[in-house]
Amino acid sequence: MTHTDFHIHHDAPEVVGRRERLGVRLLIVADGAFLFGMIFSYFYLRNLNTNNGWFPHGAHRFSAASGWVVALPFIVAAISHRIGLVQRALARTTTVVTLLALLVGLYLQWHQLAHMPFIIHDEGGGFSFNGGYASSWVLLAGANLFHYILGGFIALGLVLRHGRTQVDPTLELWRGRTAGSWFTWIAVAAIASALVTSIV
Amino acid sequence: MTTLVTEQHARPVPNPKKSLITKLNMGTGVILGALFAAITYYLIRHSLQTITDGAVDPLNPNQNDQLLIATMMAWSIGFLIGIGAFIGPFRWLIGRDLTAEEQLYLAGDGQGIKRYFKYCTDHKVVGIQYLVGVMTMLGVGGTMAMMIRTNLASPGSKFITPVVYNSLVGLHGITMIVAMIIVATGPFGNYIMPIMIGARDMAFPRLNALSWWVLFTAIPVLCSAWFLGGIPTGWTAYAPLSVQAGAGMDAFLMTIIIFAISTAVAGANITATVVTMRAKGMKWNRVPIFVIGSTISVALAIPAFPTFMLSMIMTGMDRSFNTTFFDAHMGGSGWLYAHLFWIMGHPEVYVILLPGVAALMEIAPVFVRKPLFSFNAAVLGFAGIAGLSVLVWAHHMYISGWANNLNGPFMITTEMISIPTGLIFLVLIGTLWRGKPWMKLPMLSVFAFIWNFLIGGITGIYLSDVPADNYLHGSMFVTAHFHFTLMGAALTGAIGGLAFWYPKMTGRMLNERAGYISFWFVQIGFNVLFFGMFVAGAEGQPRRVADYAHQFATSNLISTAGAYSVGIGMIVLLWAVIHSWRHGKIAPMNPWGSKTLEWTVPYPVPLENFDELPVITSDPYGYGKGK
Numbered sequence: 001m002t003h004t005d006f007h008i009h010h011d012a013p014e015v016v017g018r019r020e021r022l023g024v025r026l027l028i029v030a031d032g033a034f035l036f037g038m039i040f041s042y043f044y045l046r047n048l049n050t051n052n053g054w055f056p057h058g059a060h061r062f063s064a065a066s067g068w069v070v071a072l073p074f075i076v077a078a079i080s081h082r083i084g085l086v087q088r089a090l091a092r093t094t095t096v097v098t099l100l101a102l103l104v105g106l107y108l109q110w111h112q113l114a115h116m117p118f119i120i121h122d123e124g125g126g127f128s129f130n131g132g133y134a135s136s137w138v139l140l141a142g143a144n145l146f147h148y149i150l151g152g153f154i155a156l157g158l159v160l161r162h163g164r165t166q167v168d169p170t171l172e173l174w175r176g177r178t179a180g181s182w183f184t185w186i187a188v189a190a191i192a193s194a195l196v197t198s199i200v
Numbered sequence: 201m202t203t204l205v206t207e208q209h210a211r212p213v214p215n216p217k218k219s220l221i222t223k224l225n226m227g228t229g230v231i232l233g234a235l236f237a238a239i240t241y242y243l244i245r246h247s248l249q250t251i252t253d254g255a256v257d258p259l260n261p262n263q264n265d266q267l268l269i270a271t272m273m274a275w276s277i278g279f280l281i282g283i284g285a286f287i288g289p290f291r292w293l294i295g296r297d298l299t300a301e302e303q304l305y306l307a308g309d310g311q312g313i314k315r316y317f318k319y320c321t322d323h324k325v326v327g328i329q330y331l332v333g334v335m336t337m338l339g340v341g342g343t344m345a346m347m348i349r350t351n352l353a354s355p356g357s358k359f360i361t362p363v364v365y366n367s368l369v370g371l372h373g374i375t376m377i378v379a380m381i382i383v384a385t386g387p388f389g390n391y392i393m394p395i396m397i398g399a400r401d402m403a404f405p406r407l408n409a410l411s412w413w414v415l416f417t418a419i420p421v422l423c424s425a426w427f428l429g430g431i432p433t434g435w436t437a438y439a440p441l442s443v444q445a446g447a448g449m450d451a452f453l454m455t456i457i458i459f460a461i462s463t464a465v466a467g468a469n470i471t472a473t474v475v476t477m478r479a480k481g482m483k484w485n486r487v488p489i490f491v492i493g494s495t496i497s498v499a500l501a502i503p504a505f506p507t508f509m510l511s512m513i514m515t516g517m518d519r520s521f522n523t524t525f526f527d528a529h530m531g532g533s534g535w536l537y538a539h540l541f542w543i544m545g546h547p548e549v550y551v552i553l554l555p556g557v558a559a560l561m562e563i564a565p566v567f568v569r570k571p572l573f574s575f576n577a578a579v580l581g582f583a584g585i586a587g588l589s590v591l592v593w594a595h596h597m598y599i600s601g602w603a604n605n606l607n608g609p610f611m612i613t614t615e616m617i618s619i620p621t622g623l624i625f626l627v628l629i630g631t632l633w634r635g636k637p638w639m640k641l642p643m644l645s646v647f648a649f650i651w652n653f654l655i656g657g658i659t660g661i662y663l664s665d666v667p668a669d670n671y672l673h674g675s676m677f678v679t680a681h682f683h684f685t686l687m688g689a690a691l692t693g694a695i696g697g698l699a700f701w702y703p704k705m706t707g708r709m710l711n712e713r714a715g716y717i718s719f720w721f722v723q724i725g726f727n728v729l730f731f732g733m734f735v736a737g738a739e740g741q742p743r744r745v746a747d748y749a750h751q752f753a754t755s756n757l758i759s760t761a762g763a764y765s766v767g768i769g770m771i772v773l774l775w776a777v778i779h780s781w782r783h784g785k786i787a788p789m790n791p792w793g794s795k796t797l798e799w800t801v802p803y804p805v806p807l808e809n810f811d812e813l814p815v816i817t818s819d820p821y822g823y824g825k826g827k
Contacts, residue, residue: 010400019403019476026468026502034506037540041514041525044536053524053531126260128522132531135523139514153293161295 017174024178028185035189038139042196045132054132055200060117061133067194070112070144071187073105077151078187081180091176092162098183099155106148113141133200140193147186154179219302221284226317229283233417236278241271265520268428268450276417276458283413284319288406307405309807319413321405324805327391328705329412331698333419334386335774337379342770344372349729349763352756355748365746367430367448374422374435374452378459380686381501381548382415383694384555389470389494392701395798396488398479398816400808403472411466418458425451434744436545439526439537443518450519453512460509467498467505479797481816488796488820489572490697493558493582500586501551508544511537535602542593550589552686554582556693557624557653560646563700564631566794567643571821573630577623584620588613598669607666614664621657625650640792641715645696648723652688656681659734677737680730688726695722695773702777703791707803708784714776718769725765732759796820 011019046054055061077098084094118134121127129135158179161167248263259267280286291298298306307322308315315325348368351359360368394402402408425431429446442449474495478487515537517523524530526537565572572578594602594610628650637643659681662668672678702710736755741748748756790799797820801809 015476019472022476023404023407023468023472026471027464030464030468030502030506033503034510037507037510037543041510041536041540044539045525045531045533048533048535050528050531050533053527053529056531126262126522128530129524130530132524135514135517135525135532138521138523139517139525153289157293157295160293164295167295167297 013168013171013174017171017178020175021178021181024181028181031185031189035143035192038136038143039192039196042136042140045136046199050132056131059130059134061200062112062117062137062197064198064200066112067140067190067197070105070109070141071190071194073101073108074144074147074151074183074187074190077101077105077155078180078183081155081176081183085173085176085180095155095158095162099152099159102148102152102155106145106152109141109145109148113138113145137197140197144190144193147189151183151186154182219305221287221302221305224282224284224287224319225314226283229279229281229413232282233275233277233279236281237271237275240274241267244270262520262522264447265450265516268447269454269516269520272421272424272451272454275421276414276454279417280410280413285406285410285413306409307401307807319409321401321409322807323390323394323402323405323408324705326408326412327387327389329416330382330386330390331705333412333416334379334383335777337375338383338770339774341372341375341379342767344368344375346763346767348372349760351746352748353760354757355750355753357747360746362746363430363432366432366434366744367426369744370431370434370437370452371422371425374431374455376686377435377548377552378415378418378455380552380690381459381463383552383691384559384697385466385470385494385498386412387705388490388559388694388697388701389466389498389555391705392798393470393491393494394473394477395801395805395809396491396796397474397477397482398797398810398814399473399477400810400813402469403477404469407465407469411462411469414458414465415462418455418462421451421458422455425449425455436541437512437515438541439515439518439534440528440532442515442537443526450516453516456512457509457516460505460512463498463501463505467502470498471495471502479814479816485575486816486819488562489575489578490555490558490562492579493561494555496582496586497551497554497558500547500554500589504544504547504551504590506544507540508548511540511544514540535597535600538597538600538602539593542596543590545596546593547586547589549682549685550585552690554585556690556697557649558582558693559697559700560649560693561624561627561631562796563642563696564628564646565821565823566700566792567638567640567646568632568635569638569793569823570631570635571819571823573627573633575819575821578627581620581623581627584623585617588617588620592617592664595664595669598666599673611664611666615661618657618661625654640699641710641712641719642696642700642792644716644719645692645699648719649689649692649696652684652692652723652726656684656688659684672737674742675737676733676741676743679743680733680737683730683733688730692723695719698777700792701798702780703787704798704803704805706781706784707787708780708782709787709791711776711780711784714772714779718773718776721765721769721772723769725762725767725769727762729759729762729766732756732762795822 080094080097080101084091084098087094116134116138118130118137119127120130129138158176161172244267245259248259248267288298303321306319308318308320308325311318315322316329320326347360348365351357351365390402390408394400425448428448428451430448431437431452432445433442433449437449437452474487474491514523514525518525518527518532524532526532526534528534561572561578592610592614594606595614598607628646632646659677663672663678663681699710699715702708732755736752736759737743739752739755741752787803789802792799797814800814
């Protein structure tokens with residue numbers, strides 16, 4: 001055996017592609033469990049409302065629309081990528097749109113995190129979060145931020161790889177579909193987060 | 201089972217001289233990890249420090265936690281960069297995929313012992329890395345256990361201080377839990393399983409290496425807990441105690457977060473491998489039972505561990521950023537932590553248990569030369585346990601008062617688990633029934649498992665019962681119960697697996713005499729140790745206490761004597777493993793006459809396992825059916 005027939009070349013690109021997609025979907029299951037845990041925590045604390053501390057009297061919060069503002073770029077990215085998979089001629093454009101949408105979303109989420117209205121500053125320069133809602137919100141926002149960073153990495157890779165001659169086109173198509181699974185999932189996760197944070 | 205004969209060919213050793221891959225190894229990982237950690241520590245400390253009247257103020261506890269968590273994260277990321285874990289994703293990003301030559305180099309072909317210290321993608325190398333890692337963890341955790349038992353040998357002992365005792369209990373717990381989770385799926389799931397299903401490698405070889413090296417980065421993080429004040433909370437790390445504990449807690453929660461990432465990656469990899477890479481003709485009813493059990497186990501871990509990770513992230517946020525998830529004054533709840541922890545925590549018991557049991561189910565037909573009794577019942581048992589395990593978590597919270605009305609339903613779901621567990625016993629006993637066992641070391645583990653797991657299972661029914669649990673909760677009885685389950689069953693299964701697959705993994709036979717001595721020291725000592733603990737617990741001795749009343753003195757002394765016996769047995773086993781690896785009798789290709797695929801390949805196993813992929817035409821347990 002020489003290096004040219006090493007195992008990666010034993011399997012057809014379709015087989016490798018399907019395998020990779022399954023792997024990503026299994027990781028989505030793990031990420032889904034994580035999201036479930038966050039949503040569970042949100043409603044658990046909300047319904048328990050210990051010492052009326054879920055949303056203390058006089059506390060500030062984001063508007064219900066804020067979650068949707070952040071979710072929108074996820075949705076645009078997922079749809080754009082899906083169009084690119086169907087209309088291969090538009091693939092380069094849609095991949096760039098996907099990347100731009102995710103970058104915009106990343107900025108929006110970062111901006112929200114940098115301007116949270118429910119931080120309580122103390123005299124010593126420290127701070128704390130005002131209640132269960134505030135804590136749960138920042139957790140969900142952090143997860144969105146993580147999704148934007150990871151999605152952005154994948155989208156950047158797809159943009160940079162587009163049209164490169166040494167990339168196997170069949171395998172690349174499968175990887176596009178695999179990326180599509182991830183983009184769809186992070187859009188669903190963002191919608192779920194937006195729905196949840198709409199219910200204060 | 202029909203297989204094609206494999207042969208080894210000499211192959212050219214690649215040398216992609218210009219590639220960075222060749223320069224990276226564990227040493228560069230450690231250097232870059234330490235460098236990243238040091239720089240991060242310096243920069244964050246500098247940015248957090250305030251100067252008042254010309255003097256530098258010390259950091260407040262929250263800032264200290266931020267500093268430590270960031271430093272530990274930097275260590276992990278730096279190490280992974282330094283060992284080359286991110287070369288593949290980076291090259292993918294810029295559209296210059298790794299060449300076949302580079303991939304072959306990453307697989308460690310022709311690199312001898314050096315490949316064990318590199319980011320090597322060969323599943324067999326990863327399996328050996330896991331084996332050595334697990335043995336090290338068991339050694340460290342076992343030493344802590346010996347110290348704990350020595351302190352408990354007599355009331356009023358001053359062998360260790362109560363503070364050190366508390367830390368030891370926590371560190372012993374988490375070290376052993378991590379070790380037990382990977383004890384079978386790590387070494388055998390990586391080394392043996394791909395060969396068992398007729399695959400050339402894992403589905404994602406780079407992710408496979410990543411799962412090990414990510415876990416490796418957790419080792420110094422966990423060790424640092426000792427120097428940061430220890431883990432005074434026990435391995436369950438209940439909030440708000442864990443939020444208020446000292447800096448050692450940061451090390452604990454970072455360990456869990458890192459471990460959960462490793463587990464998710466490994467789980468996805470193993471599952472994808474088994475689903476998509478089985479040999480031609482290997483239908484689901486022809487898949488070896490060890491593969492089935494391990495796959496169900498890791499598939500269960502995929503959704504279970506993220507909630508554990510989440511609980512740790514929330515604890516870290518409460519400690520570092522003053523969120524209030526577990527602060528009852530500010531809308532938080534300690535119950536939330538308990539839910540998140542045990543939603544993972546109970547399935548985790550079965551994540552540990554199933555691969556060990558499945559290994560013994562693999563062993564039993566070989567050594568009684570009979571087919572596995574009802575393959576379908578075994579699969580149903582595994583699936584039933586996995587399915588029910590996600591519905592029982594709150595039996596750990598009966599006396600917490602969170603929802604007394606739900607204690608009944610959770611009691612029923614918990615007790616229902618004894619039904620699929622009964623199927624497991626049925627399959628094993630049915631396989632042994634009227635057989636003439638070949639009483640070699642692996643087979644002894646099967647009998648030990650049946651005895652130990654019977655006791656672990658029956659005492660579990662007592663604890664699942666709400667009235668009984670009201671009395672026994674938090675007592676030594678619980679400690680004895682879960683050790684019978686995890687150590688008596690799962691670890692016994694893993695040791696049986698080690699004795700069984702040792703010849704394939706090392707090319708040598710495990711020293712049988714030493715193995716027998718070890719077996720009897722461990723099994724007798726184990727039963728003495730934990731029967732003593734059952735008695736102490738039933739009489740009311742609480743767990744996790746450094747001292748106890750005189751009325752428990754006899755049972756504790758007996759337990760400690762048993763612990764020393766286990767310790768001696770484990771040292772003998774360790775000696776046997778190390779000595780046999782170098783000086784053991786050369787193993788034939790198939791010393792046990794097994795029919796599964798791993799025994800059809802020679803040692804050392806070729807890089808891609810099979811020159812030509814096998815074709816499967818029958819089930820793997822056709823013993824007594826002629827050729």
